[in-house]
Amino acid sequence: QLPTGLYKKVLLILHDSVLPYMNEPTLMMDFLTVAYGIGGAVSLLALNGLFILIHQHNLEYPDFYKKLYNLLDPSIFHMRYRARFFHLADLFLSSSHLPAYLVAAFIKRLARLALTATPETLLMIIPFIFNLFRRHPACKVLLHRPGGPADMSEDPYLMEEEEPSESKALESSLWEIQSLQNHYHPDVAKAAAVLNQSLSEREDDISELLDLSAYELFDKEVKKKAVNVPLEFEQVQGLFGKKNDIFVEHFSLD
Secondary structure (H helix, E strand, O other), X not given: OOOHHHHHHHHHXXXXXXXXXXXXXXXXXXXXXXXXXXXXXXXXXXXHHHHHHHHHOOOOOOOHHHHHHXXXXXXXXXXXXXXXXHHHHHHHOOOOOOOHHHHHHHHHHHHHHHOOOOHHHHHHHHHHHHHHHHXXXXXXXXXXXXXXXXXXXOOOOOOOOOOHHHOOHHHOOOHHHHHHHHOOOHHHHXXXXXXXXXXXXXXXXXXXXXXXXXXXXXXXXXXXXXXXXXXXXXXXXXXXXXXXXXXXXXXXXX
């Protein structure tokens, strides 16, 4: 048993300062799997080490994706290590061998969480979801279901279900992203509007969006050039029209 603070310090450096220098990195399997099951920030930080063991040392972890799925809750968007988590989640969900029900469950959970997310988070989550559709075309039934019902009385997706295979995500639709097309932030509404178009095969680069902050988003809006928008049919020249301009010129000469 380690204090939470010590867990974080160890896991922060484990993947690049410890594992590469061990003769048998697989000795850390038990430590990392236990840390991954703790939850919260400790689980997020354990992902780096698990990623190395899974991809380089053939670690088999049957419940890995189930726990990764259950890490997705509203707090994930506000954690200090959010960018690291979504970078690794993007890698883990890149395999074309993943079953459609699993990817659909991740898509639906992210879409549901997006309803209460901040604009800077949404600008990262929406392209993330669309990239999953590009990698896994079988999940496009969430966008277009030929022969399906025109309307649903309720969403069959079970948000509280911990097992992705039992969440009924493939039976649902992506109404959450459609609702974001009416978002108050124009960039979010524009990103969500891609849902109405045919998705291109090229994936969106989300690397620059992982660390997007509210300050950067606000600063971008402030620096936008103002566009002259006519407020009346005839644009007024000066307070009293042309006479005012002549008066000002005469007054300045005096």
